[in-house]
Amino acid sequence: xxxxxxxxxxxxxxxxxxxxxxxxxxxxxxxxxxxxxxxxxxxxxxxxxxxxxxxxxxxxxxxxxxxxxxxxxxxxxxxxxxxxxxxxxxxxxxxxxxxxxxxxxxxxxxxxxxxxxxxxxxxxxxxxxxxxxxxxxxxxxxxxxxxxxxxxxxxxxxxxxxxxxxxxxxxxxxxxxxxxxxxxxxxxxxxxxxxxxxxxxxxxxxxxxxxxxxxxxxxxxxxxxxxxxxxxxxxxxxxxxxxxxxxxxxxxxxxxxxxxxxxxxxxxxxxxxxxxxxxxxx
Numbered sequence: 001x002x003x004x005x006x007x008x009x010x011x012x013x014x015x016x017x018x019x020x021x022x023x024x025x026x027x028x029x030x031x032x033x034x035x036x037x038x039x040x041x042x043x044x045x046x047x048x049x050x051x052x053x054x055x056x057x058x059x060x061x062x063x064x065x066x067x068x069x070x071x072x073x074x075x076x077x078x079x080x081x082x083x084x085x086x087x088x089x090x091x092x093x094x095x096x097x098x099x100x101x102x103x104x105x106x107x108x109x110x111x112x113x114x115x116x117x118x119x120x121x122x123x124x125x126x127x128x129x130x131x132x133x134x135x136x137x138x139x140x141x142x143x144x145x146x147x148x149x150x151x152x153x154x155x156x157x158x159x160x161x162x163x164x165x166x167x168x169x170x171x172x173x174x175x176x177x178x179x180x181x182x183x184x185x186x187x188x189x190x191x192x193x194x195x196x197x198x199x200x201x202x203x204x205x206x207x208x209x210x211x212x213x214x215x216x217x218x219x220x221x222x223x224x225x226x227x228x229x230x231x232x233x234x235x236x237x238x239x240x241x242x243x244x245x246x247x248x249x250x251x252x253x254x255x256x257x258x259x260x261x262x263x264x265x266x267x268x269x270x271x272x273x274x275x276x277x278x279x280x281x282x
Contacts, residue, residue, distance in 0.1 A: 123254035
């Protein structure tokens with residue numbers, strides 16, 4: 001995905017921010033984002049075929065967003081596609097353009113954090129869960145481990161679930177039986193099927209799911225109590241996860257703010273232990 005296509009997709013995502021969509025409507029939204037440059041010129045029937053839904057579902061989707069019908073939504077999409085992308089810095093090479101795009105992602109995330117309601121709700125759910133399972137498979141595995149490493153400094157029982165297979169559901173059951181009430185699910189493209197199955201299982205067993213994912217219309221969004229969108233960079237061969245990593249640390253800060261006395265006590269205990277064991281050189 002080049003710079004212009006990525007920016008178009010981001011503008012299309014903005015149309016759906018804050019909308020309460022059904023699972024079928026989320027499928028339509030996801031299809032429009034995935035085919036952002038061409039979606040503005042498709043008929044309702046063609047969009048329905050892309051999303052695997054009925055044509056009336058596309059009309060209801062447009063009306064759920066506040067438009068009179070699909071033609072009005074399509075006009076809005078055409079206006080978005082017609083907006084020129086910001087010119088690249090003169091002389092930039094592809095690597096520089098990829099990193100500048102990450103800067104734009106972080107700026108957009110900072111703007112969205114003007115309201116901290118979702119982050120604070122997610123933090124309260126996760127801080128109160130004993131234990132706290134953190135799910136992240138495949139590309140999301142390193143970020144789950146990164147979050148889990150720091151979260152364990154302020155939370156008494158963090159369980160990182162970064163291995164799939166037949167044991168994954170067992171570990172979810174064990175966390176629930178031990179008293180877990182919420183789970184953080186980190187879900188990044190290409191959305192592993194096993195991750196979505198685990199999230200559905202967690203929800204059906206009573207766990208409140210907080211999803212840290214790349215888009216408000218990610219496939220996981222319909223199965224989560226709270227969705228924290230953080231775009232990934234798509235300019236290089238493999239995705240850049242600068243945005244999701246930043247959101248993970250924002251969430252952890254909010255967890256510390258939700259239980260400040262516990263966080264401070266555990267941090268002090270860790271520092272005392274680290275000093276006694278001479279864990280660090282400096």
